[in-house]
Amino acid sequence: MIKVEKLTKRFGGFTAVDGIDFEVQKGEIVGFLGPNGAGKSTTMRMLSGFLPPTSGRAEVAGFDVFADSLHAREHIGYMPENVPLYTDMRVSEFLRYRAALKGIPGRRLTERVGDVLELCGLKDVEKKLIGNLSKGYRQRVGLADAMSHEPDLLILDEPTIGLDPNQIRLVRDLIRNLRRHHTILLSTHILPEVEMLCSRVIIINKGRIEALDTPQNLRAHLGQAGYILFDAVVSDARTAASTLRTLESVQSVSHRADGDWTVFTIHAAPGMDPRESLSVSLEQVFAEVTGAEEN
Amino acid sequence: MRKFLILLGREVSSAFHQPLAYVVLFFFLIVTGFNFQAGVTLLNTGAGTVTMVQAFFNTVYFWFPFVLVFPLITMRVFAEEAKMGTIETLMTAPVRDIQVVLAKYAGCLFFYFILWAPSLVYFLVFQEITGVKAAEAVGSYLGAYGMLVLMGLLFTAIGCLASALTDNQIVAAIISFAAILGFFFLGLLSFLLPSTGTFLRELTYYLSPVEHMMDFSQGLFDTRPVVFYISSSLLLLFATYHVFQYRRWKS
Numbered sequence: 217m218i219k220v221e222k223l224t225k226r227f228g229g230f231t232a233v234d235g236i237d238f239e240v241q242k243g244e245i246v247g248f249l250g251p252n253g254a255g256k257s258t259t260m261r262m263l264s265g266f267l268p269p270t271s272g273r274a275e276v277a278g279f280d281v282f283a284d285s286l287h288a289r290e291h292i293g294y295m296p297e298n299v300p301l302y303t304d305m306r307v308s309e310f311l312r313y314r315a316a317l318k319g320i321p322g323r324r325l326t327e328r329v330g331d332v333l334e335l336c337g338l339k340d341v342e343k344k345l346i347g348n349l350s351k352g353y354r355q356r357v358g359l360a361d362a363m364s365h366e367p368d369l370l371i372l373d374e375p376t377i378g379l380d381p382n383q384i385r386l387v388r389d390l391i392r393n394l395r396r397h398h399t400i401l402l403s404t405h406i407l408p409e410v411e412m413l414c415s416r417v418i419i420i421n422k423g424r425i426e427a428l429d430t431p432q433n434l435r436a437h438l439g440q441a442g443y444i445l446f447d448a449v450v451s452d453a454r455t456a457a458s459t460l461r462t463l464e465s466v467q468s469v470s471h472r473a474d475g476d477w478t479v480f481t482i483h484a485a486p487g488m489d490p491r492e493s494l495s496v497s498l499e500q501v502f503a504e505v506t507g508a509e510e511n
Numbered sequence: 512m513r514k515f516l517i518l519l520g521r522e523v524s525s526a527f528h529q530p531l532a533y534v535v536l537f538f539f540l541i542v543t544g545f546n547f548q549a550g551v552t553l554l555n556t557g558a559g560t561v562t563m564v565q566a567f568f569n570t571v572y573f574w575f576p577f578v579l580v581f582p583l584i585t586m587r588v589f590a591e592e593a594k595m596g597t598i599e600t601l602m603t604a605p606v607r608d609i610q611v612v613l614a615k616y617a618g619c620l621f622f623y624f625i626l627w628a629p630s631l632v633y634f635l636v637f638q639e640i641t642g643v644k645a646a647e648a649v650g651s652y653l654g655a656y657g658m659l660v661l662m663g664l665l666f667t668a669i670g671c672l673a674s675a676l677t678d679n680q681i682v683a684a685i686i687s688f689a690a691i692l693g694f695f696f697l698g699l700l701s702f703l704l705p706s707t708g709t710f711l712r713e714l715t716y717y718l719s720p721v722e723h724m725m726d727f728s729q730g731l732f733d734t735r736p737v738v739f740y741i742s743s744s745l746l747l748l749f750a751t752y753h754v755f756q757y758r759r760w761k762s
Contacts, residue, residue: 264603268759289605296603300596304528316517317604361600 217242217369217399218263222272225258225423232258234423235272240416242368245395247414248403255423256403257297260373263401264294277368290319293362293398297373299354303347307338307357310346311364318365328364336360336390352383359390363398370394372402376409388413446480453478514606515614522588522618532622535583539576539626546572547633554643563637563645567630568655568728574721578666578691582684584622585670588615589755593678598758612671612752619667627659650730658727661740662720666691668747675754695720 218240225233233255240246248256261267263274265285274281279288302310311329320328333339336356341349346357355375362370375391376384391413394400404410410417411431419427419434427434450456457469460482467485471478526532550566567573592598601611634645634652646652666687673687674680698719704712716722723736 261599266599266603266759286605286607289603292603294600294603296596296599298596300598300600302525302597303595304525313517313521314600314604317514317521317606319605 217244217277218401219275220259220263220272221274223259223262223269223274224271225255225262225267226270231423233262233269236420236423236425238418238425238428240399240401242399243395244416245391245400245402245414247410247417248401248420249405249407249410249417250403250420251405254420256420257373258423259420260294260371260401260403261296264292264296264371265289266294266296290365291368292371293365293367293369294371295358295362295373295375297377299358301346301354301357301361303345305346306343307346307349308333308342310357311360314361315364320365328366332360332364335363335393337386352379352386355379355383355387356390359387363394366397368399370398370400370402372400374404375402376404376406384409443484444480444482446482447474447477448480449476450478456480515610518606518611518614519617519621522614523621526584526587526618526622529587531583531587535580536626539580540629542572542576543630543633546570546576547630547637551637562647562651563634563643564651564655565646565725565728567633568659568724569721574695577662578695579688580623580626581666581670581691582673582688584619585667585674585687586680586684587674588619588671589675589751590678590680590683593758594680602759608756609752612675612748612755616667616671616748616751619671620663623663623667624660627656631656646730648730650732651728654727654730654732655724658724658736661737662723664744665740665747668744668751669694672747672751672754675751694718698722 218238220236220238222235222237223233224231224235236255236259248259250256258267262269263276263281265281265288268282276288277291279285279291281288305313308329311332312325315325315328315332316322333342336359338353338356338360341353346354349357359372359375362372372391376387379387388409391400391402402413414431417427417429417431417434418425448456453471453473456478457471457480460466460469460480465485467483469480469482471480473479547567549570549572550563553561553566554563561569589598592601602608637643637645646655669690670683670687673690674683676686677683697715698721699715701712701715701719701722704715706712717735717739723733726733727736
């Protein structure tokens with residue numbers, strides 16, 4: 217569905233995306249993971265046809281996103297970061313306009329708008345002005361817009377940013393339901409989100425792909441590193457370390473203070489995996505490959 | 512064509528969704544109404560040689576709202592989309608950039624035509640009440656309203672270009688206001704330069720909206736201004752299209 221080859225974007229002297237390659241198959245949900253400024257949004261903007269690449273190429277549904285942009289765009293539903301919407305329009309009016317603009321024929325408009333309103337749980341606000349909606353509803357209007365023309369591919373830039381936990385859950389459920397009909401590429405810096413939603417993860421940092429695998433494999437990969445770094449605020453680091461040592465899967469534990477935080481280095485016992493007991497998740501993988509400091 | 516019409520529909524409805532549209536319509540009606548009243552007063556003094564149509568289209572009260580209204584109509588069209596970020600969803604929809612630019616331009620023109628439409632009624636009312644013809648011949652109407660459309664084409668294009676240059680509506684309004692006013696005053700120079708035949712006199716005469724309107728509202732048709740307004744509008748639209756596309760490169 218997506219084929220990216222040596223895709224590069226430079227802004228003046230700054231390289232935002234640096235020769236990345238990846239492919240996404242039909243039906244996958246792929247998560248783009250990376251710290252702010254890693255190049256996630258720039259990559260998505262290139263894929264959606266908003267920004268032309270400096271070099272390299274990208275294909276969506278067999279169409280080059282730059283040379284054959286109009287055809288490629290017909291297959292893409294794109295929701296930009298912060299979900300820009302026309303605040304002076306009513307929800308159903310907006311979706312009707314967008315669906316028509318993106319090529320849904322007139323006789324199917326009412327049916328299609330009704331479907332996406334239903335799917336995104338917008339029935340009760342369809343007559344409201346978008347400007348008066350809460351952030352959670354706006355996010356859902358953005359999603360409804362992205363899928364309004366039945367695209368094969370959905371590109372969602374930070375779909376859950378700025379939402380409260382309940383709204384996040386709703387949006388995630390919605391995305392999970394969409395996987396049956398759409399291939400999805402979404403970006404986030406919330407790690408559990410990727411574990412929950414995605415079949416594959418692309419970790420990107422400073423414009424380069426650092427890791428590309430299933431969430432499970434990325435976690436397994438961490439085990440081969442042999443040790444785990446673990447930050448915590450504890451009142452008594454010595455006691456905490458000796459408690460950790462009592463775990464069967466742990467071979468040795470060392471610790472050092474880092475401001476208010478204590479950094480534990482936990483070495484696994486041979487053939488054992490202490491992560492289950494530590495309930496370590498992808499947070500550490502993320503920190504490890506991006507070299508970001510945890511806090 | 513369907514996409515163009517969809518975009519145009521959106522432009523027209525969004526123009527009327529903002530309170531500014533009604534403020535502009537309201538004050539525009541007041542000022543043109545006052546202009547009409549001033550025209551009637553002028554005819555009452557028995558100045559003699561001018562018709563109602565000429566009196567209406569050649570006063571300060573006509574030119575003042577005329578030049579003022581373009582920045583107000585056009586400042587929003589591109590700047591607002593850029594500011595709100597909706598330009599991103601617009602430019603990633605399967606529509607051509609040229610369709611977007613033309614739809615926005617046509618939307619502004621539509622609003623401009625709406626502003627002037629009531630003035631047609633004035634002349635009907637004038638004839639009905641006074642029994643005096645508002646113009647000598649139909650050519651006078653065609654000339655005056657034709658010139659109104661031609662000048663609208665150019666000044667709307669100036670406004671659209673200004674709006675595409677920035678994401679701040681106020682800045683867009685100031686740029687287009689300065690450009691339109693500068694052009695307008697350049698044309699007024701032709702009245703100040705006494706000698707005919709000098710290059711500057713010829714040039715300013717050629718560019719002067721006031722001179723054009725004087726001729727056309729008498730029913731005098733001249734192809735030179737027609738060519739000038741249409742070609743310069745196309746040039747500015749072409750520039751607007753490229754500025755709009757340039758967003759893909761910079762943002």
